[in-house]
Amino acid sequence: MNMTDIILPAPRKEGGMSLREALSKRCSTRSYSSRPLPLQTLSNLLWAGWGFSHANGKLRTAPSSHNRQEMTLFVMLPEGVYTYDAKSNKLLAWMDKDLRSSTCMQEYATVAPVQIVLVSETAKVTGKTPQGVIESIYANAGYISENLYLAAAAEGLVTVARAMVPKEDVERALGLAQTQKITLVQTVGYAPEPEAGISLFRKMASYIYFTLLRVSGWRCPETTDTIEVNGQRLFYSVRGPMNGKPVVLMHGNGGSHKSMTTQQIQLAKAGYRVYCPDSRGQGANKPLEEYHYADMAEDCYCFIKALGLEKPVVGGWSDGGINVLLLEMAHPGTCSLIVAAGANLYPECCDDFEGFKAWVLEQGTPLALMMIHEPHIEPSELSAIACPALITCGSKEMITVAHTKLIADSIPDSELEVFEGDNHGSYIKRDPRFGRRMLEFLASHGY
Numbered sequence: 001m002n003m004t005d006i007i008l009p010a011p012r013k014e015g016g017m018s019l020r021e022a023l024s025k026r027c028s029t030r031s032y033s034s035r036p037l038p039l040q041t042l043s044n045l046l047w048a049g050w051g052f053s054h055a056n057g058k059l060r061t062a063p064s065s066h067n068r069q070e071m072t073l074f075v076m077l078p079e080g081v082y083t084y085d086a087k088s089n090k091l092l093a094w095m096d097k098d099l100r101s102s103t104c105m106q107e108y109a110t111v112a113p114v115q116i117v118l119v120s121e122t123a124k125v126t127g128k129t130p131q132g133v134i135e136s137i138y139a140n141a142g143y144i145s146e147n148l149y150l151a152a153a154a155e156g157l158v159t160v161a162r163a164m165v166p167k168e169d170v171e172r173a174l175g176l177a178q179t180q181k182i183t184l185v186q187t188v189g190y191a192p193e194p195e196a197g198i199s200l201f202r203k204m205a206s207y208i209y210f211t212l213l214r215v216s217g218w219r220c221p222e223t224t225d226t227i228e229v230n231g232q233r234l235f236y237s238v239r240g241p242m243n244g245k246p247v248v249l250m251h252g253n254g255g256s257h258k259s260m261t262t263q264q265i266q267l268a269k270a271g272y273r274v275y276c277p278d279s280r281g282q283g284a285n286k287p288l289e290e291y292h293y294a295d296m297a298e299d300c301y302c303f304i305k306a307l308g309l310e311k312p313v314v315g316g317w318s319d320g321g322i323n324v325l326l327l328e329m330a331h332p333g334t335c336s337l338i339v340a341a342g343a344n345l346y347p348e349c350c351d352d353f354e355g356f357k358a359w360v361l362e363q364g365t366p367l368a369l370m371m372i373h374e375p376h377i378e379p380s381e382l383s384a385i386a387c388p389a390l391i392t393c394g395s396k397e398m399i400t401v402a403h404t405k406l407i408a409d410s411i412p413d414s415e416l417e418v419f420e421g422d423n424h425g426s427y428i429k430r431d432p433r434f435g436r437r438m439l440e441f442l443a444s445h446g447y
């Protein structure tokens with residue numbers, strides 16, 4: 001290892017932004033530039049998070065249960081991983097590997113220059129039940145995290161606390177002991193600067209494409225309406241020629257008919273009549289206290305029947321993909337073809353279910369909670385699907401390629417398409433590739 005410890009400049013403990021202003025500015029940010037932090041800024045931040053606050057060298061800027069101070073901040077920088085030693089005000093060399101992106105299940109975080117991993121030494125949390133240990137270390141992590149949030153605001157940085165982290169993988173990669181547990185990761189950096197070069201070009205190209213698509217979509221304008229089905233009033237939009245073959249598109253968790261506008265316009269321009277309902281309790285519909293995939297699938301079935309759509313193609317993304325599978329399983333032969341993007345058969349299939357669960361619990365809404373309780377589809381049940389299916393995922397998404405392949409393999413007549421290098425939505429949201437692949441699939445089946 002040719003890394004050496006880094007001596008940090010003394011942290012600035014006076015002046016700066018007022019606490020009230022920092023509180024007003026504090027927020028979670030999910031967009032970063034890769035610009036590195038100056039050492040002075042990093043020193044100020046780490047001190048605020050978990051430095052020693054009093055001259056006696058016993059008390060820290062954040063409290064800890066019984067003052068056990070069991071937390072260590074692992075600071076991941078492009079140069080490698082360090083631990084923050086508040087006493088000597090140094091970053092102690094830990095590992096000369098850039099592990100920043102290993103902590104990220106969400107794309108936005110991979111760009112940030114600093115990931116601060118909050119690691120608890122649970123062996124120090126003695127005299128507690130296992131549940132008590134968990135409560136203690138997570139509460140302690142919360143205080144540090146809030147300090148980091150406020151310090152970031154005061155330093156003109158942006159940050160987000162992340163529980164959605166593949167914790168066991170990162171613990172392994174860091175070579176931690178069994179007793180050392182990751183509680184949170186704090187992503188820190190600067191807000192993105194005005195972009196230049198290729199990324200700006202890509203952004204502009206995507207903007208121009210989408211604008212042109214929308215403008216050309218005006219030739220097949222959107223109409224909207226509501227309809228009462230299965231005891232729910234659903235809002236929906238329609239595009240495409242009146243006599244076009246019907247296609248229904250179902251959006252994902254928390255989305256709306258707008259989520260798949262790109263595909264709606266692509267399909268409408270190709271001559272299909274495209275219907276996009278807002279799933280129950282979402283989009284323009286009234287929120288509900290409880291959600292189930294089976295209800296949404298049944299709503300879609302009733303929607304098709306109520307509008308008299310003759311054997312439509314039904315496509316869905318994420319939750320919408322699950323609904324499509326459930327719909328055709330419950331009512332085989334309803335659809336001519338189905339397309340499911342980023343669908344899953346059970347919640348535990350994702351890469352880091354515990355991280356995902358923590359994130360969902362933190363959201364706490366009935367709609368989000370559904371994702372950790374449902375669905376429960378046995379692969380063998382997919383044999384009920386009576387029409388050809390196109391099943392897709394991104395190679396870098398939470399729903400693994402292996403799981404998506406399991407879905408495709410369990411449907412009697414199906415095709416699998418993995419979008420290389422893509423995440424859950426990057427090939428769908430404002431991107432023409434998914435729509436093109438759908439059009440190919442429809443054409444190949446003479447639809």
Ligand SMILES: Cc1cc2nc3c(=O)[nH]c(=O)nc-3n(C[C@H](O)[C@H](O)[C@H](O)COP(=O)(O)O)c2cc1C
Pocket residue numbers: 026027028029030106160161162163164165184359362
């Ligand atoms: C314990 C905890 C875990 C969190 N995990 C994540 C996460 O994994 N990913 C993420 O994008 N945001 C995460 N957040 C950020 C919250 O989503 C955010 O605090 C919340 O939406 C409120 O927004 P605000 O911080 O801007 O007030 C987490 C926050 C906390 C406190």
